[in-house]
Amino acid sequence: MNQQPPNHGSNRREFLSGRSISKAVESRVDVTPEEDGDAKPVSTLLTHLSRRAMATEFEIYLNRRSDYEDIEAALEALELLDSLENMMSVYREQSDLSVLNRTAQLEPQVVDVALYEVLQRGQQIYRATNGAFDMTATPLSKLWGFHHREGRLPDEREIQDTLALVGGRHVILDDEVLSVRYDRPLQLDLGAIGKGYALDRLAQSLLVAGIDSFLLHGGLSSVRASGCRDGRQGWRVKLNHPLTPAKPLGEVELQDQSLATSGCGNQFFYHRGKRLGHIIDPRSGYPVEWQGEGVHSATVIAPDAMTADALATGFYVMGVEAAESFCEEWPEIAAIFVVPARGGRTETVTVGQLEHCWEPVPEQ
Ligand code: AMP
Ligand code: MG
Numbered sequence: 031m032n033q034q035p036p037n038h039g040s041n042r043r044e045f046l047s048g049r050s051i052s053k054a055v056e057s058r059v060d061v062t063p064e065e066d067g068d069a070k071p072v073s074t075l076l077t078h079l080s081r082r083a084m085a086t087e088f089e090i091y092l093n094r095r096s097d098y099e100d101i102e103a104a105l106e107a108l109e110l111l112d113s114l115e116n117m118m119s120v121y122r123e124q125s126d127l128s129v130l131n132r133t134a135q136l137e138p139q140v141v142d143v144a145l146y147e148v149l150q151r152g153q154q155i156y157r158a159t160n161g162a163f164d165m166t167a168t169p170l171s172k173l174w175g176f177h178h179r180e181g182r183l184p185d186e187r188e189i190q191d192t193l194a195l196v197g198g199r200h201v202i203l204d205d206e207v208l209s210v211r212y213d214r215p216l217q218l219d220l221g222a223i224g225k226g227y228a229l230d231r232l233a234q235s236l237l238v239a240g241i242d243s244f245l246l247h248g249g250l251s252s253v254r255a256s257g258c259r260d261g262r263q264g265w266r267v268k269l270n271h272p273l274t275p276a277k278p279l280g281e282v283e284l285q286d287q288s289l290a291t292s293g294c295g296n297q298f299f300y301h302r303g304k305r306l307g308h309i310i311d312p313r314s315g316y317p318v319e320w321q322g323e324g325v326h327s328a329t330v331i332a333p334d335a336m337t338a339d340a341l342a343t344g345f346y347v348m349g350v351e352a353a354e355s356f357c358e359e360w361p362e363i364a365a366i367f368v369v370p371a372r373g374g375r376t377e378t379v380t381v382g383q384l385e386h387c388w389e390p391v392p393e394q
């Protein structure tokens with residue numbers, strides 16, 4: 031993204047498991063038929079399909095007027111998830127990514143166009159965020175104990191040694207032949223971008239099948255919307271407060287857009303009263319909250335879900351000010367942060383152009 035814009039294309043327990051976006055499209059799926067001018071009822075019910083993959087629930091919402099063929103097409107789209115997981119998971123030894131992690135330091139490896147597409151976007155976002163988003167951060171996550179969900183405090187020397195094994199600049203992509211090379215041993219992980227990519231692939235599959243209105247969820251932290259819900263301009267999703275999930279923050283109306291939220295999830299530990307979360311600043315080697323207060327959550331709205339997912343992680347690391355400069359340069363990107371405020375309170379801060387699509391719940 032250094033040369034080109036992104037392609038157009040947590041609360042305790044609940045946010046902590048990614049529940050910053052309420053499960054349903056609206057607080058309730060409206061079962062009351064609306065009436066149009068001729069007093070004919072127009073159903074506002076939704077058709078809902080889901081499938082578990084990548085340790086999360088993927089969901090498709092279609093307008094109820096969808097017919098049998100649409101449902102077949104949606105099921106077919108969900109079938110894609112198996113092969114995407116086989117491609118991107120680092121928890122499967124034979125996944126394309128695991129194989130790449132074992133071989134790319136030896137010589138350039140030609141990869142499938144789909145994997146190349148994710149790595150290429152990941153690298154663009156690595157550069158555009160000045161390294162805040164970095165797919166090579168895994169050794170740091172492991173060092174801090176997040177991979178086994180047992181946080182530990184490494185010493186400075188361990189951090190410096192591990193930083194030598196981290197850095198997107200060590201990933202060399204060749205757009206001509208779609209090959210990937212590491213100039214040192216690296217462990218790429220797509221945990222902060224892969225779910226978004228999966229949503230984009232589901233969307234592409236539905237669009238090709240001729241379905242242009244749908245809402246997709248990848249767990250509760252990633253959403254992609256296309257077209258509109260019957261009777262509306264787009265699709266409305268609710269955001270809940272990261273620290274108090276029962277408290278709504280507001281609603282975003284997405285129009286052919288995607289949204290993703292990053293926070294410190296259920297993966298954190300306390301050190302000297304400070305909560306240290308699983309998102310690491312790959313430049314310093316420390317969890318984001320180590321210095322300063324950090325933010326409670328970063329929600330990003332972008333044209334596609336892969337960009338929203340990666341940038342939500344990047345913006346969580348960068349904080350509000352750097353995100354502001356970013357959105358000035360990339361006007362199709364906007365963000366909603368929940369940040370600490372005086373007296374233990376929190377504040378919602380928006381960045382970029384959100385005037386027409388963000389409706390905050392008024393402060394009580
Ligand atoms: P997300 O929930 O999309 O923000 O992704 C968080 C996951 O991405 C973490 O659990 C780590 O596996 C990985 N990760 C941690 N820090 C970073 C970072 N700075 N850039 C990219 N991935 C990261
Ligand atoms: Mg992410």
